[in-house]
Structure formats: C-alpha cells, structure tokens
Amino acid sequence: MDSLRLRLWSENDLELLHAANTPAMTAHLNGPETEEQVVERQARYLRLVASGEARMFVIEDPEGASLGSIGYWRMDWRDEPALETGWFVRPEAQGRGVASKALALLIDDARAHRGDRRFLTAFPGVDNPASNSVCRRNGFALVGTFTEAFRGAELTVNEWVLDLTG
Template sequence: MADIALRLWGDQDLWMLHRANSAEMTAHLNGPETDAEVVDRHARYLRYVETGEARMFAILQEARAVGSIGYWHLRWNDHDVFETGWFMLPEAQGQGLTRRALALLLDDVRLHRGDRRLLVAFPETDNPASNAVCRGSGFRLRGTTTETFRGADLVMNEWVLDLADSAAS
C-alpha cells in the first residue's frame, strides 16, 4: 500500500486547482470556475493556512501531490461545526486514497477542534465516490439540502460525524 500523507497547502499547489477545474472533475459541483476564480481560491487557501481560519492540505502519495482535502468553520443548523471537502486527481482515483486522507484529516481536526463537536460534508447526491467516502468513514447521513452553488441549484447529502466519537475514524 502506497504511503500517504497530508501537507499544508502551499504556493506550489496552484497547479492542482487548475487540474481539478475540468468539466469531468467539477461535474458534481455545477461545472468549472474561471481561471480568475481558481487563482482566488488558491489565494484563499494560502490565507487560511497562514491565519488558521481553515486547514487546507495537499494529499501526497509517495511524496507526490495527488489531491486536496481540508476543513473550515461553518454555522450549520444553529451549531458551530467544521465542514470538509476534497478532490482527488483522476490518476489517483479508485485506490482508496481519499478515505485514507480523510482518516489523517480526522486526526488533525480532533487536535484543533476546540469546542466544535461536528464535522459535516455535503457531496452532491449523485456523487457515488464522495458519498461512499463519507459512509465508509463513519459519517451519518442526516438528509439532503439544496443550495445555490456556482450559479445553479446543487442537491447535496448532509453527512455528519461526531468528532467526540473516537470509534468514527
């Protein structure tokens, strides 16, 4: 099994956001962003890492960047929670790496969670891979929600993980 690790997001990671901005990779996110939006996302990730506002990571397989994962503050259902999201580049998909990266992320979340008890994820309902990652990582399906994302409605599952539950990793 290949070594996998997380590294805080850095200047060298902009290329991954450009690679992940294809029609194929954004099919469950209402399509790609503009180049300017990708550059802005990268700048936000760098700022988040610098300020501690969020924790954004490159996923490394054998020391090579193959995706991204992170978590950030969210107010959800009248609770202060963390939200998580990820992507895996096409050449690294289907190997179980996202679930392994999420397990590493959960260790980090638990170290930095303060009084936040919940981690939530909102994959599109028709995204079997991301929903399987949630299901296989101990999240509980709470329902669905529809939000406007990138200018169109996006129907998402609401997955919730209790961070205090040490068995859910």
C-alpha cells in the same frame, strides 16, 4: 497507498487547483471555475491556513507526488459551530482508496485542532456515489439532503456529519 500523507497547502500548489478545474472533475459541482476564481481560491486557501480558520492539505504519495486535496474550514451547522470538509482526487489516483485514507488522516487532524467545534460535516452531491461512499466508510452519519445555489445553479447535496468527540 498506506503511506499517504497530508501536507499543508502552500504557495506552490496553484497547479493542483488548475488540474482539478476541468469539466470531468467538477461535474458534481456545477462545472469549472473561471481562471480568476481559481486564483482567488488559491489566495483564500493561503489566507485561511495562515489565519488558522482552515486547514487545507495536499494529499501526497510516499514520493511526494500530489494525488489531490482535502481540507476543512469553520462554519455553522444547524446553529452550532462546526467544521466542513471537502476533497478531490486526481483522475489517475481515483478508485484506489485515496480519498478514504486521506479523510481518515484529516479526521485525526480535525480532532486535534477542532477547538469548540464538535461536528465535522460534508456535503457531497447526491449524484456523487464515490464521495458519499467515502463519508459512509469513515463513520459519518447521513442526516439529510438539501438543495442550494452553487456556482450559478442549484446543487442537491447529502448532509453527512461526524461527531469529533466520539
């Protein structure tokens, strides 16, 4: 797993969104999206990457096989311009450090492309120990917990932040 790479999202990556849209893969996100929502997510990723408002990536192994996705996008956090990150790893690649290594690569990319945005944030569900551990291992600080509406239900998340200037 030392040779992971991040490849910018392309029009050929819809299959990866379908692979991640299962009850098991979305258990910490209040369940799967509809087909229409998945297709819209693909279009949104392409739009945001093209405009520079987000950087969405496919996580690839040395042979170019897709192991998951990770990205970041602009948002406001505590009344300050920031970036938010999120990721998923295919079940067959989980438990091998893929998400942690991909996040380390993403942090380097975010530092290079952050503009005036100082903080990178992540909001994994409180019931998602794997993603919370990925944040901790990559130097994020846990600064809070909150509940918000997401996909038609309430979702309680941990609020992690990393200072990209440090």
